[in-house]
Amino acid sequence: MLVEQIRGNLADGAWRPANTDVLRLDQWEAQKRRLRKLTDGGVDIALSLDRGTRLRDGDVLWADEGGDSIIVARLEFGEVMLVDLPRRDADGALRAAVELGHAIGDQHWPAVVKGGQVLVPVTLDREVMDSVMRSHAFTGISHRFVPGTDVIAYLAPQDADRLWGTR
Amino acid sequence: MKTICRIGVGGPVGSGKTALIEELVPRLVQRHLKVLVVTGDAVSTEDADHVRRALKGILAEDRIAGVPAAVRRDAVEDLESRFPDTDVVLIENGAADFVVHVIDVAAGDRIPRKNGPGISRSDILVVNKTDLAPYVDADLGVMAADAAVQRGGKPVVFTNCRTGFGIPELTERILEGALFDVGVRV
Numbered sequence: 001m002l003v004e005q006i007r008g009n010l011a012d013g014a015w016r017p018a019n020t021d022v023l024r025l026d027q028w029e030a031q032k033r034r035l036r037k038l039t040d041g042g043v044d045i046a047l048s049l050d051r052g053t054r055l056r057d058g059d060v061l062w063a064d065e066g067g068d069s070i071i072v073a074r075l076e077f078g079e080v081m082l083v084d085l086p087r088r089d090a091d092g093a094l095r096a097a098v099e100l101g102h103a104i105g106d107q108h109w110p111a112v113v114k115g116g117q118v119l120v121p122v123t124l125d126r127e128v129m130d131s132v133m134r135s136h137a138f139t140g141i142s143h144r145f146v147p148g149t150d151v152i153a154y155l156a157p158q159d160a161d162r163l164w165g166t167r
Numbered sequence: 168m169k170t171i172c173r174i175g176v177g178g179p180v181g182s183g184k185t186a187l188i189e190e191l192v193p194r195l196v197q198r199h200l201k202v203l204v205v206t207g208d209a210v211s212t213e214d215a216d217h218v219r220r221a222l223k224g225i226l227a228e229d230r231i232a233g234v235p236a237a238v239r240r241d242a243v244e245d246l247e248s249r250f251p252d253t254d255v256v257l258i259e260n261g262a263a264d265f266v267v268h269v270i271d272v273a274a275g276d277r278i279p280r281k282n283g284p285g286i287s288r289s290d291i292l293v294v295n296k297t298d299l300a301p302y303v304d305a306d307l308g309v310m311a312a313d314a315a316v317q318r319g320g321k322p323v324v325f326t327n328c329r330t331g332f333g334i335p336e337l338t339e340r341i342l343e344g345a346l347f348d349v350g351v352r353v
Contacts, residue, residue: 002348028288034172034264036344046347051170108284123284165262 001071002046003061010058010072019069023061027121027148030055030075031165039071054157077148080163081129083118086140096141103136112159119151121163171203171247172255172345175263177285182271183295185214186328187337188257189221194338196225200254200349203246206233207259214259254349265345267337271296276305279313287317291340297327 008014021041029035035047045061057075064070085096104111104120109129112119122129126145133143152160176184188204195202204226206214215233222231230250234242239261247253268289270278273296279286286292292314300307307325314323322340326333 004348032264033170034345036347048170048348124282124287 001043001062002048004048006049006053006055007060007063007070009056009060015060015063015067015070017063017068017070021069021071022074023071024074024076025055027075027077027164030073031161043071045071054160077152079122079126079145080148080151081120081122081126081133081143081145082151083120083133083141083143084116085118087116088140092140096138099136099138100141103132103138107132110163112155112162114151114154114159119155119159119163121148171251171253172265172349173243173258173261173263174255174341174345175258175261175266176269177260177266177289178269178293179271179274182269182274183326183328184259184269185218187267187269187293187295187326188259189218190326190328190331190334191257191338191341192222193225194334195255195341198338198342200346201250201252202226202230203250203253203256204231205239205243205246205256205258205261206231207239207261208233208235255346265290265341267291267293267341269293269295271299272305272307272310273299273303275303276300276307276310277313279310279317282317286314290321290344291337292318292321292323293333293337294323294325295328297325297332298329 021039021043023037023039023045025037029037032047033049033051033053037045039045055073055075057073059073060070061073062071083100085093085100087093100118109120109123122145176188178184185206188206192202192204204218206218208214212233215231219228219231232242232246239258243256243258243261247256266289268285270292272294294307294310297307299305311323324333324337324340326337328334
């Protein structure tokens with residue numbers, strides 16, 4: 001089934017479907033405009049959206065005439081690493097930012113600065129990321145892991161694209 | 168306005184991304200698709216020049232651009248706006264809707280097991296240079312099995328750009344996975 005337009009979102013409150021089939025997309029797939037994947041019910045969805053369109057959790061991809069049967073996109077986000085930098089003095093802050101940037105770039109990890117913190121998506125394995133961060137033994141830099149759903153609401157579309165888009 | 172499908176061809180230096188693009192373009196053109204190419208030269212125009220020579224008579228020179236990574240997205244948009252009736256743009260190491268990740272047998276048969284975003288998340292994993300397997304003691308069966316574990320059933324295609332082995336299968340996988348709404352033209 002070719003889907004070229006989003007029909008609405010479950011949060012609109014306008015939908016009272018009797019049957020809901022779900023297309024599950026992870027954080028990487030959710031950034032794509034073009035994608036082919038099976039729904040839970042086995043429907044082959046070929047997504048071809050305009051470049052400006054961004055999928056949101058609960059987007060209705062297909063609905064029958066009365067809206068009784070619908071196919072909904074469910075976005076599933078993994079963890080994000082939040083990094084705090086020291087800010088006591090300008091030199092220390094600059095050194096920490098450069099050292100962290102160098103380490104992150106060395107790993108080819110994408111990153112976004114938001115609300116005074118650096119956000120890095122957990123690409124493969126949290127333990128590996130944690131170990132990389134600890135092995136650098138940064139001074140004054142701390143990190144923790146939070147669910148992606150905790151930060152997605154605060155992210156601008158270009159931030160989400162930078163974190164999870166195909167670059 | 169129609170959205171042009173962007174297909175990224177990524178992978179380590181020397182894995183055969185440019186060679187793969189040179190093999191893919193004639194087959195896409197054969198399917199009546201209108202194609203653009205953006206190569207991933209870091210500091211030279213070597214790749215773009217090579218692609219232009221290899222595709223002479225198949226793809227017009229001005230449909231091929233070679234740019235450093237930092238300005239690649241601009242180059243893609245520029246090329247797309249100059250050729251708006253394009254169906255697909257192949258982008259070496261660039262942001263895309265659909266990603267083909269290329270590794271080569273000679274880098275060692277443990278590469279899929281070692282994993283990485285390109286191995287696990289790409290839409291198609293290409294294991295290139297299969298002809299070199301006997302010379303580097305690489306077990307293609309092991310590579311296939313490890314890749315299957317990391318990729319949860321997403322396609323893995325073995326290719327040899329010198330003989331064209333695997334290229335028809337790769338073309339079909341791209342058509343069904345990414346060009347599903349434009350690949351039907353005859």
